[in-house]
Amino acid sequence: xxxxxxxxxxxxxxxxxxxxxxxxxxxxxxxxxxxxxxxxxxxxxxxxxxxxxxxxxxxxxxxxxxxxxxxxxxxxxxxxxxxxxxxxxxxxxxxxxxxxxxxxxxxxxxxxxxxxxxxxxxxxxxxxxxxxxxxxxxxxxxxxxxxxxxxxxxxxxxxxxxxxxxxxxxxxxxxxxxxxxxxxxxxxxxxxxxxxxxxxxxxxxxxxxxxxxxxxxxxxxxxxxxxxxxxxxxxxxxxxxxxxxxxxxxxxxxxxxxxxxxxxxxxxxxxxxxxxxxxxxxxxxxxxxxxxxxxxxxxxxxxxxxxxxxxxxxxxxxxxxxxxxxxxxxxxxxxxxxxxxxxxxxxxxxxxxxxxxxxxxxxxxxxxxxxxxxxxxxxxxxxxxxxxxxxxxxxxxxxxxxxxxxxxxxxxxxxxxxxx
Amino acid sequence: xxxxxxxxxxxxxxxxxxxxxxxxxxxxxxxxxxxxxxxxxxxxxxxxxxxxxxxxxxxxxxxxxxxxxxxxxxxxxxxxxxxxxxxxxxxxxxxxxxxxxxxxxxxxxxxxxxxxxxxxxxxxxxxxxxxxxxxxxxxxxxxxxxxxxxxxxxxxxxxxxxxxxxxxxxxxxxxxxxxx
Numbered sequence: 001x002x003x004x005x006x007x008x009x010x011x012x013x014x015x016x017x018x019x020x021x022x023x024x025x026x027x028x029x030x031x032x033x034x035x036x037x038x039x040x041x042x043x044x045x046x047x048x049x050x051x052x053x054x055x056x057x058x059x060x061x062x063x064x065x066x067x068x069x070x071x072x073x074x075x076x077x078x079x080x081x082x083x084x085x086x087x088x089x090x091x092x093x094x095x096x097x098x099x100x101x102x103x104x105x106x107x108x109x110x111x112x113x114x115x116x117x118x119x120x121x122x123x124x125x126x127x128x129x130x131x132x133x134x135x136x137x138x139x140x141x142x143x144x145x146x147x148x149x150x151x152x153x154x155x156x157x158x159x160x161x162x163x164x165x166x167x168x169x170x171x172x173x174x175x176x177x178x179x180x181x182x183x184x185x186x187x188x189x190x191x192x193x194x195x196x197x198x199x200x201x202x203x204x205x206x207x208x209x210x211x212x213x214x215x216x217x218x219x220x221x222x223x224x225x226x227x228x229x230x231x232x233x234x235x236x237x238x239x240x241x242x243x244x245x246x247x248x249x250x251x252x253x254x255x256x257x258x259x260x261x262x263x264x265x266x267x268x269x270x271x272x273x274x275x276x277x278x279x280x281x282x283x284x285x286x287x288x289x290x291x292x293x294x295x296x297x298x299x300x301x302x303x304x305x306x307x308x309x310x311x312x313x314x315x316x317x318x319x320x321x322x323x324x325x326x327x328x329x330x331x332x333x334x335x336x337x338x339x340x341x342x343x344x345x346x347x348x349x350x351x352x353x354x355x356x357x358x359x360x361x362x363x364x365x366x367x368x369x370x371x372x373x374x375x376x377x378x379x380x381x382x383x384x385x386x387x388x389x390x391x392x393x394x395x396x397x398x399x400x401x402x403x404x405x406x407x408x409x410x411x412x413x414x415x416x417x418x419x420x
Numbered sequence: 421x422x423x424x425x426x427x428x429x430x431x432x433x434x435x436x437x438x439x440x441x442x443x444x445x446x447x448x449x450x451x452x453x454x455x456x457x458x459x460x461x462x463x464x465x466x467x468x469x470x471x472x473x474x475x476x477x478x479x480x481x482x483x484x485x486x487x488x489x490x491x492x493x494x495x496x497x498x499x500x501x502x503x504x505x506x507x508x509x510x511x512x513x514x515x516x517x518x519x520x521x522x523x524x525x526x527x528x529x530x531x532x533x534x535x536x537x538x539x540x541x542x543x544x545x546x547x548x549x550x551x552x553x554x555x556x557x558x559x560x561x562x563x564x565x566x567x568x569x570x571x572x573x574x575x576x577x578x579x580x581x582x583x584x585x586x587x588x589x590x591x592x593x594x595x596x597x598x599x600x
Contacts, residue, residue, distance in 0.1 A: 051592070052587075052591075122495055139496075
């Protein structure tokens with residue numbers, strides 16, 4: 001029988017020849033992931049379970065990234081608890097100064113390869129689909145169970161196929177394709193389903209663009225967002241990991257729940273307006289909206305390619321005097337590479353604040369929280385009410401070109417308006 | 421698998437508090453309150469950004485009745501934990517976001533998917549729920565609604581009282597990985 005890429009990975013992980021949408025499985029995980037926010041509850045649960053032992057310390061990773069460097073005493077306490085648990089159990093542990101935002105960090109460290117099943121107590125674990133892996137968000141008790149059993153219970157999802165035709169114009173990248181898609185299908189458009197991204201437009205995209213797309217699959221309610229791993233993927237993985245991946249593909253006559261087709265050749269950059277990622281307009285429709293803060297980086301657009309995009313716009317210029325910009329590289333390595341390439345100098349010369357890697361402001365933690373009535377244009381992935389601070393603040397989501405252009409203009413604008 | 425002692429199912433009865441669609445986890449418990457795993461602390465801020473007076477207005481035993489995609493967004497387990505700790509006895513919705521759904525089952529917060537109930541129940545209606553049967557009774561309007569039943573696999577976790585109990589059962593019967 002024919003199957004989708006997602007079904008093939010899940011069948012492989014539960015030792016079956018095939019699995020079908022709707023089927024409940026206990027699947028073996030290649031990595032269990034938690035941050036300090038989800039990890040602390042997982043540790044609480046783990047310690048309550050009689051006879052609990054970690055199934056394989058090499059396959060468990062805690063990344064301290066949400067409220068780090070510790071933003072307050074409570075945060076310091078939960079990081080401490082995770083740190084102590086990690087030491088006691090010998091699991092992989094990434095602390096301040098050695099870490100970064102988990103979803104950029106794991107692939108960079110070679111901890112994820114195509115065909116893997118990653119169960120992460122963070123909703124953006126769906127990101128690993130950019131590598132042809134099946135990443136999916138779980139909760140903290142789930143993470144505790146997975147740390148003990150090495151398994152996670154899953155319902156095999158249906159797959160929705162998205163075909164992107166044409167060649168995206170300048171300034172349009174993976175972020176725009178996924179914003180447009182969520183705008184079309186809604187924040188529950190792929191609930192309990194897998195999204196598979198295909199077509200000549202995405203095949204031509206680099207890994208950072210694919211990353212942004214898979215990262216935001218959860219914003220359509222999806223369980224996972226996957227790409228078939230190809231030669232671009234192989235080149236990325238072979239530089240970072242010794243492990244050989246499995247390069248699954250959907251069968252030609254695999255059954256998809258739905259198929260959507262988009263022409264990317266006429267697209268403009270898109271912006272998602274408050275308070276849902278589905279409130280999508282083209283940048284020209286929303287141009288002129290005044291902005292108080294620009295945030296560039298985070299998991300969605302915190303790869304080196306994203307920082308290059310922002311620097312291309314900001315080079316030799318100063319941001320608007322009434323606006324502040326915060327730039328957050330995804331990991332220590334991204335930060336160092338950006339420094340060596342001269343990108344950090346461009347940002348500082350442009351009057352941007354450059355922060356150590358952290359999820360901080362994206363979820364209203366620290367390093368750029370918003371006051372009442374303030375508006376932020378961000379390259380992150382969520383714009384729910386109160387997401388970045390005061391319940392009456394607003395977040396607009398866009399790509400790094402649009403974010404940098406907006407920082408220069410002081411209001412939302414197309415990159416075309418600020419480049420010579 | 422041998423049956424562990426089933427959780428005593430608690431009586432679920434209280435007033436309905438209605439919410440709209442796409443209530444995200446930041447509305448249920450904003451991240452600024454998530455620097456703790458203490459249920460009592462979390463309970464104080466339950467639904468804060470959707471209705472800042474919710475905790476003051478509700479009485480333990482009351483129910484949340486919401487439209488579609490309840491609990492979308494983050495994977496934070498403190499979202500169902502805050503609801504449970506605030507004393508909400510059950511959440512009825514047209515549909516639940518996937519991770520919120522599994523977190524609720526895992527920690528033993530009763531959830532019921534029932535579009536018909538959501539359409540009929542008005543704020544303040546007195547509701548009674550029989551969770552094993554999935555029957556929701558509206559005492560104010562003398563109506564009753566049938567929730568979507570859980571698949572057997574999930575019902576087993578629910579009957580045990582949550583995922584941790586399921587793991588203990590697995591370990592106790594050597595089905596777990598502890599001997600490998």
